[in-house]
Amino acid sequence: MGLTHEIYRTSLGLLTDLYQLTMAQGYWKLGRAEDEAVFHLLFREHPFAGGFTVAAGLACVVDVLRELAFDAEDAAYLATLQGNDGGRLFDPEFLKALQRIAWAWDIDAVPEGTVGFPHEPLVRVRGPLLQCQLLETPLLNLINFQTLVATKAARVCMAAGDDAVLEFGLRRAQGIDGALAASRAAYLGGCAATSNVLAGRLFGIPVKGTHAHSWVMSFDDEAEAFRAYAEAMPNNCVFLVDTYDTLEGVRRAIEVGKALRKRGHELAGVRLDSGDLAYLSIQARQMLDEAGFADAAILASNDLDEHIIASLKDQGARIAVWGVGTRLVTAYDDPALGGVYKLAMIRHAGRDWEYKVKLSEQTAKISTPGCLQVRRFRENGRFVADMIHDTQRPVPESAVIVHPTDPTKRKAIPAHATGEDVLVPVFRGGECVYNVPALTESRKRTAEQLAGFHGGVKRFVNPHAYPAGLERGLHDLKMRLILEARGLGED
Numbered sequence: 001m002g003l004t005h006e007i008y009r010t011s012l013g014l015l016t017d018l019y020q021l022t023m024a025q026g027y028w029k030l031g032r033a034e035d036e037a038v039f040h041l042l043f044r045e046h047p048f049a050g051g052f053t054v055a056a057g058l059a060c061v062v063d064v065l066r067e068l069a070f071d072a073e074d075a076a077y078l079a080t081l082q083g084n085d086g087g088r089l090f091d092p093e094f095l096k097a098l099q100r101i102a103w104a105w106d107i108d109a110v111p112e113g114t115v116g117f118p119h120e121p122l123v124r125v126r127g128p129l130l131q132c133q134l135l136e137t138p139l140l141n142l143i144n145f146q147t148l149v150a151t152k153a154a155r156v157c158m159a160a161g162d163d164a165v166l167e168f169g170l171r172r173a174q175g176i177d178g179a180l181a182a183s184r185a186a187y188l189g190g191c192a193a194t195s196n197v198l199a200g201r202l203f204g205i206p207v208k209g210t211h212a213h214s215w216v217m218s219f220d221d222e223a224e225a226f227r228a229y230a231e232a233m234p235n236n237c238v239f240l241v242d243t244y245d246t247l248e249g250v251r252r253a254i255e256v257g258k259a260l261r262k263r264g265h266e267l268a269g270v271r272l273d274s275g276d277l278a279y280l281s282i283q284a285r286q287m288l289d290e291a292g293f294a295d296a297a298i299l300a301s302n303d304l305d306e307h308i309i310a311s312l313k314d315q316g317a318r319i320a321v322w323g324v325g326t327r328l329v330t331a332y333d334d335p336a337l338g339g340v341y342k343l344a345m346i347r348h349a350g351r352d353w354e355y356k357v358k359l360s361e362q363t364a365k366i367s368t369p370g371c372l373q374v375r376r377f378r379e380n381g382r383f384v385a386d387m388i389h390d391t392q393r394p395v396p397e398s399a400v401i402v403h404p405t406d407p408t409k410r411k412a413i414p415a416h417a418t419g420e421d422v423l424v425p426v427f428r429g430g431e432c433v434y435n436v437p438a439l440t441e442s443r444k445r446t447a448e449q450l451a452g453f454h455g456g457v458k459r460f461v462n463p464h465a466y467p468a469g470l471e472r473g474l475h476d477l478k479m480r481l482i483l484e485a486r487g488l489g490e491d
Contacts, residue, residue: 013070013098014077016137021078024130025094033130036353038345038371041123041139043116044364047148047334051463052453054154054446055114055122056185057146058426059436064138065107066432070098103430105131108423110374111437112188113150113445115453117468118364119404120374120388122147122339124423127430129346136341144337145178146185152306152331153189154446156324158458159306161313164192164321166208168301169329170199182329188443191324203439210236210271216243226256234265238299241270241284250284254291269297269321277302278315285318297321305332306460342367345392353392357481363405368470368478377417383452385413386422386468393473401469407479411467 027033046053075098081089105127116122123139125132157165167186173179183199193206200207211229219225226239237260241249250270257267270288272280281298288296300312301323309322326332344367347353355369370390377385387401403409413419426434437445456464470478 011067011069011071011074012064012138013068013074015064015141016134018081020134020137021090023133024098025090027130027133028094028097029091032348033128035129035349036127036347037129037132037343039125039132039136039341039343040121040368040372041125041143041339041341042119042121043147043337043339044118045338046118047151047331047337048155048460049334049463050151050155051457051459051466052115052151052154052450053117053147053337054150054189054449055110055116055143055147056112056150056188056442057143057181058109058112058123059439059442060142060146060181060184061109061123061139062426062432062434062436064142065103065135065427068103068138070095070101072099075099101131103131103427104128105135105427105430106425107135107427108373109426110422111424111445112442113449114422115446115449116147116374117386117466119368119470120386120468121372121423124372126371140339140341144339145331146181146188147339148331148334148337149182149185149329150189150446152328153186153191154450155306155460156304156309156322156328157190158450159309159313159460160322163319165190166299166321166323167191167194167196167328168323168325170194170196170325172326173329179329184439186328188439189446190443191328195323195325205439210238211240213240213243213273216240222249223252223255226252227259230256230260230265234260234263237265237267238269238271238297239267240273242272242274242280246272246275246280247283247287250287254287254293257291257293257296267293267296269299271299271301271323272319273301277319278312278317281312281318282316299323301325303327310460344369345371355477355481357478357485359482359485366405366478366482368404368474369481370474370477374422375419376422377413377419378452379414379417381452382454384417384467385411386466387413387419387471388469388474389471390474390477393477395471396473400472401467402472402475403469407475409469410472411469 075095078090083089107125109123170179173182180199183194183196184203187205193208195209197207199205216222216225230237239253253270277300284298297320299321300319304324305327343356345353357369358367360366371392373391375387389395399413401411457466
């Protein structure tokens with residue numbers, strides 16, 4: 001059962017910005033609602049100053065679009081909106097047309113867990129202009145945030161190496177839906193479990209958790225608190241040991257662990273939530289090992305992220321499980337992906353397709369025309385380059401790619417590399433044709449995709465720029481359109 005079915009009303013037709021609806025009415029009034037269009041959802045730079053981005057959110061897109069509609073209550077609300085003159089903002093006949101709309105778009109997208117790069121489409125939408133326009137805001141809302149968190153999770157998990165990472169961010173997340181989306185994306189990005197029980201039920205994510213400082217503080221002393229918890233929850237004993245004195249807490253956890261063992265249970269571990277995590281984990285590991293608890297894990301929390309985890313590992317920390325919360329679910333320190341949705345082609349009734357390009361003084365903001373696809377090339381088991389190409393134009397056998405924002409950077413695709421198009425059909429004629437993978441499969445895809453890239457692409461500092469560019473013919477077309485739009489075309 002999907003997120004929208006479980007938490008929200010059946011349709012989320014009004015999950016949009018007002019200007020999408022005002023433009024839709026404009027197309028409708030001008031008789032252009034059925035003009036064909038192609039839009040692309042893409043991002044312009046990697047988050048976290050990184051070298052890769054993990055796509056996420058497509059399953060939620062499918063869930064929302066399967067039920068997308070405008071019902072009578074939606075129309076009644078829109079009918080109350082006023083223009084600048086105090087009159088109706090929306091024509092009653094347009095609102096009736098909204099309620100009768102029969103979705104007819106074709107949507108292609110990269111599967112969740114796919115690694116993407118700037119200026120490559122994550123989603124391509126083709127269909128009636130009015131309908132494509134109405135998808136802009138919900139697509140960006142669903143893709144942007146989950147892609148951001150999945151990428152952050154992948155970075156955190158890479159820093160942790162073979163250690164498990166638990167997502168502990170529910171209490172710091174942006175509301176119910178933000179927390180659920182973050183838990184889902186974090187698991188897709190590589191986290192092993194979540195503390196978010198609702199996310200566990202909705203998405204089948206393993207849930208983990210023990211007790212807080214308040215449990216310890218509610219008893220007369222720490223030893224009594226540990227004994228009481230062991231009595232109540234003997235099969236879930238990871239003791240939080242830093243309420244008063246961390247190493248004394250470890251000693252008390254060991255004593256309770258010995259009593260647990262006599263009863264046929266084992267001390268699962270201890271959690272460190274403050275102080276010098278490197279020093280304390282080394283000392284705790286020694287104490288646990290000497291007491292015969294070599295299998296008891298040391299779990300750490302306390303505003304962790306990929307950089308802190310990497311630093312602690314460099315310091316020899318003996319931490320086996322990392323609880324990462326605030327900086328994961330809030331995507332610290334890059335709070336938005338910056339994905340955009342741009343028109344790339346249009347066909348008016350009875351006319352040929354027209355390529356469209358948006359100009360800007362910032363080169364990175366100039367859009368790419370065409371009905372775009374991404375072909376990813378692999379050689380000797382390793383991804384070596386991505387080519388953005390126009391499906392309306394033949395792709396030459398000897399392909400050369402051109403950097404999307406710097407035409408002086410070019411690369412020939414290796415002759416023996418094999419290519420595969422990345423975007424796959426999701427909707428055809430408004431009907432879903434995509435078999436949405438289980439979340440565990442998308443999580444596995446993330447790991448497989450990241451393993452296919454050179455380590456330099458995954459560096460946290462000054463990562464290698466993976467070759468991802470426009471097929472040379474597409475680049476030439478784009479340059480011609482830019483010059484024509486600026487009045488600099490050939491006479």
